[in-house]
Amino acid sequence: MGNILLKNLKEELKDSIKKVISSEGDLSIDIVFSKTPDLKLGDIATPLSFELAKKQKRSPFEIAENISENISLPNGVEKIEISGGYINFFFDRKFFSNATIEKIVSEYELYGKGNKKNEKVMVEYSQPNTHKSFHIGHLRNVCLGDALANIMEFSGYQTIRANYIGDVGAHVAKCIWGYMKFYSGFIPEGNKGDFLGKVYSEADNKLKKSEIYDEEYREVLKKLYEEEKQTMKVWEMTREWSLEEFKRIYKELGIEFDIFFYESEVKDKGTKVAFELLEKGIAKNKEGAIVVDLIDHNLDEFVILRNDGTALYSTKDIALAERKFKDFKIDRSLYVVGSEQKFYFKQLFKTLEIMGFSQAKKCYHLSYELVMLEEGKMSSREGNVVLYSDLKKFVNKEAIKQVRERNISNAQEISEIVTIGALKYSMMKDNNKKIIFNWKRALDFEGDTAPYIQYAHARAAGILNKAECVKGKFQIDELSEKEYKLVFILSEFPEIVEKASIDYRPDYLSNYTYDVAKCFNEFYHECRVLNAKTNRDFRISLVRATKIVLNNSLMLLGISAPEEM
RNA sequence: GGACCAGUGGCCUAGUGGAUAUGGCAAUAGCCUCCUAAGCUAUAGGUCGGGGGUUCAAAUCCCCCCUGGUCCGCCA
Known part of the structure; x- marks a missing residue:
C-alpha cells in the first residue's frame, strides 16, 4: 500500500527533470507524463519541452536535448529518447516487470488499495x-x-x-x-x-x-x-x-x-x-409556503x-x-x-x-x-417498463443455455454469476450517458461485456490450477511485447482506482478491467505458459498477478470472478 | 425564453490540451491433434454535428449555429 511502483518512478523522474531545468531558473512548470502511443517509443513520455520552448523562446528540440544530456536517470529508468520533441523514457523492463509482479502477488487483495483517509463518506x-x-x-x-x-x-x-x-x-x-x-x-x-x-x-x-x-x-x-x-x-x-x-x-x-x-x-x-x-431568517414565508431565497446564487427560490x-x-x-x-x-x-x-x-x-x-x-x-427504451422513456405510471425481474430472467435463461454447451461442473452457480455480471457491467460501462436498452445487446456475452472479463479470469485460474508448485521467484529472459504490455497495464491499477475515487467515475474501472482482460487474452494466445520454452516461472507469476488484478477490479464493480466457466 | 448535458466509421463506445483517434457489435477471410473458441489474427469501414477562433499542438479550450435529451413544479 502507498508505495506505488509506477507512480514512484514518475515522481523520481519529475525530480530528476526539475534538477536539470531548475539550473535554468524555471521551476514553475508542472511536469505531466502520458503513456506513449506505442511501447516501441518508450514507456512514458512528457511533452514538457513544448511548454518550456514557449517560455524560454528556444526550440523544443534543443530543450529536450539539454534535458536528455544532463539528466541523471533514477533507478529503473534505462534510457531516454527524443522523438518529435517529446521526451520518452524507457524503463528497465525486466526490473520493472519483476518488481511489479512481485508486488502484486505479495499484496494480493490489497494491491491497489489506497492509504487510509481520515474521512468518513456516505454514499446514498x-x-x-x-x-x-x-x-x-x-x-x-x-x-x-x-x-x-x-x-x-x-x-x-x-x-x-x-x-x-x-x-x-x-x-x-x-x-x-x-x-x-x-x-x-x-x-x-x-x-x-x-x-x-x-x-x-x-x-x-x-x-x-x-x-x-x-x-x-x-x-x-x-x-x-x-x-x-x-x-x-x-x-x-x-x-x-x-x-x-x-x-x-x-x-x-x-x-x-x-x-x-x-x-x-x-x-x-x-x-x-x-x-x-x-425562525433563523435563513428561510422566508412566501404565500404560506417556506422557501429559501437562492436568487443571488442564481438558483431561484427553493421551496x-x-x-x-x-x-x-x-x-x-x-x-x-x-x-x-x-x-x-x-x-x-x-x-x-x-x-x-x-x-x-x-x-x-x-x-x-x-x-x-x-x-x-x-x-x-x-x-x-x-x-x-427504443420507443422512448420508461414510465412506472404507464407501465411500459422493463422490469428488473424480467431482464434477470431472460439473461439468466441465455446464460444457462450457454453454460450447458460447455462442460462445467456447477452450471447453476456459474450461470448466475455470469447473469449478474453481465447485467451490472452493461449498466456501468458508459460514462453516465443515456442508455437505449436493447434486448439483443443485453443477451450478448461477447466482446466488451462482463462474461468476456470473467472468462479471462477463469482462464487464468485454469492455468494456475494446473501449475503444480509455484515458485515465488522467477528469472526473466527475454520479454515479449505481449508480456510487457500486460505487466504495464497491471502496474496502472492503483492509479486508476485513485483517479476513479477522485473523479467519482466507476466507469474508469469498467474500461480498465476490460483492457486488462483484452491484454491477457492476447498474451494467452501468443505465449504458452505451462509448457513454455522460456520465462515459465515468470509467466506463471504474471498469470497470477493478472488474476489478482482482474479479481480486485471486478470486486470494485461488484462483479464475481468465477474460477471456471 | 433561460440554463445544463450529449453529438466520434452502419450501430454502440474510449479519449476533455499532446504523437498515426480507443475498443466493441455487425461484415468479410482465417485459427481448436496446442494451458477453456464466452477466445485470437487479418481485412474493410472516420468531414470526431457544422462554421469561425485561441495555441507550437484541438475530438478536447472560446464564440456562433444545427440536432437530441433534461431542468427551470408547493412532483420525486
Whole structure:
C-alpha cells in the first residue's frame, strides 16, 4: 500500500527533470507524463519541452536535448529518447516487470488499495419507491452506487452505504387506493413487489378517468397523512411487500447496505427543520409556503415546505442531510441520482451551506442519464417498463443455455454469476450517458461485456490450477511485447482506482478491467505458459498477478470472478 | 425564453490540451491433434454535428449555429 511502483518512478523522474531545468531558473512548470502511443517509443513520455520552448523562446528540440544530456536517470529508468520533441523514457523492463509482479502477488487483495483517509463518506443510492415496480432504471442506479461505494472504500475512506426508500407520497396513496378498491384482501402468490407495480399503474390510469375515483383517492391520501388505523394497516402490509422484493433483489445482486433510511421517518423532522430555518431568517414565508431565497446564487427560490404544511422532497432531504452530518458524523456525502435532478441538488447543497454545514462543500451529486427504451422513456405510471425481474430472467435463461454447451461442473452457480455480471457491467460501462436498452445487446456475452472479463479470469485460474508448485521467484529472459504490455497495464491499477475515487467515475474501472482482460487474452494466445520454452516461472507469476488484478477490479464493480466457466 | 448535458466509421463506445483517434457489435477471410473458441489474427469501414477562433499542438479550450435529451413544479 502507498508505495506505488509506477507512480514512484514518475515522481523520481519529475525530480530528476526539475534538477536539470531548475539550473535554468524555471521551476514553475508542472511536469505531466502520458503513456506513449506505442511501447516501441518508450514507456512514458512528457511533452514538457513544448511548454518550456514557449517560455524560454528556444526550440523544443534543443530543450529536450539539454534535458536528455544532463539528466541523471533514477533507478529503473534505462534510457531516454527524443522523438518529435517529446521526451520518452524507457524503463528497465525486466526490473520493472519483476518488481511489479512481485508486488502484486505479495499484496494480493490489497494491491491497489489506497492509504487510509481520515474521512468518513456516505454514499446514498438505490432510492426506490415502494408500491412501484423495480425496473432497469433502478438497476442502473444501484449498480453505479455500489461500485462508487466500493471504490471509495478501497481508496481508503471509511464508507457508509445508505439506501433511502420512498415509502410515502402520492404514488403510495394511489397504489393503496387501487389495492383497496380492486384487490382488497388479495394476497398475491408470486412476486408481490411486481404485483404492486401493476396495481399502481392500473390505479393511476383509472384515476385519470373518473372524478369519483379521484375523490376516493384523496380520501386515502388524507387518511395516510392522518395515520388512520385501517389504512395504515394496508400501508404497512403492502410496504412490506415492496421491501421484501427490494431486499430479494439486493441479495440477488450481492449488494448490502449499512443503513436504510425511509422517507416516512424523516418527514416530521423535516417539517420542524423548515420552521427552524424560518425562525433563523435563513428561510422566508412566501404565500404560506417556506422557501429559501437562492436568487443571488442564481438558483431561484427553493421551496422547503408546502403552504398546507406538508413535507416535500426537499423537506425530507434537508432533515436527512442534517442527520447524516450530525448523527453519522460524515465528512463527505455522495448522492447517486438521475441527472434530471441536477438543479435540485445544487439548490439543496447551497441551502446546506447556508445552514452552516462545512460538509456541504463535499457534497456531490453523481448524476447519470436515464435508461430508455427504443420507443422512448420508461414510465412506472404507464407501465411500459422493463422490469428488473424480467431482464434477470431472460439473461439468466441465455446464460444457462450457454453454460450447458460447455462442460462445467456447477452450471447453476456459474450461470448466475455470469447473469449478474453481465447485467451490472452493461449498466456501468458508459460514462453516465443515456442508455437505449436493447434486448439483443443485453443477451450478448461477447466482446466488451462482463462474461468476456470473467472468462479471462477463469482462464487464468485454469492455468494456475494446473501449475503444480509455484515458485515465488522467477528469472526473466527475454520479454515479449505481449508480456510487457500486460505487466504495464497491471502496474496502472492503483492509479486508476485513485483517479476513479477522485473523479467519482466507476466507469474508469469498467474500461480498465476490460483492457486488462483484452491484454491477457492476447498474451494467452501468443505465449504458452505451462509448457513454455522460456520465462515459465515468470509467466506463471504474471498469470497470477493478472488474476489478482482482474479479481480486485471486478470486486470494485461488484462483479464475481468465477474460477471456471 | 433561460440554463445544463450529449453529438466520434452502419450501430454502440474510449479519449476533455499532446504523437498515426480507443475498443466493441455487425461484415468479410482465417485459427481448436496446442494451458477453456464466452477466445485470437487479418481485412474493410472516420468531414470526431457544422462554421469561425485561441495555441507550437484541438475530438478536447472560446464564440456562433444545427440536432437530441433534461431542468427551470408547493412532483420525486
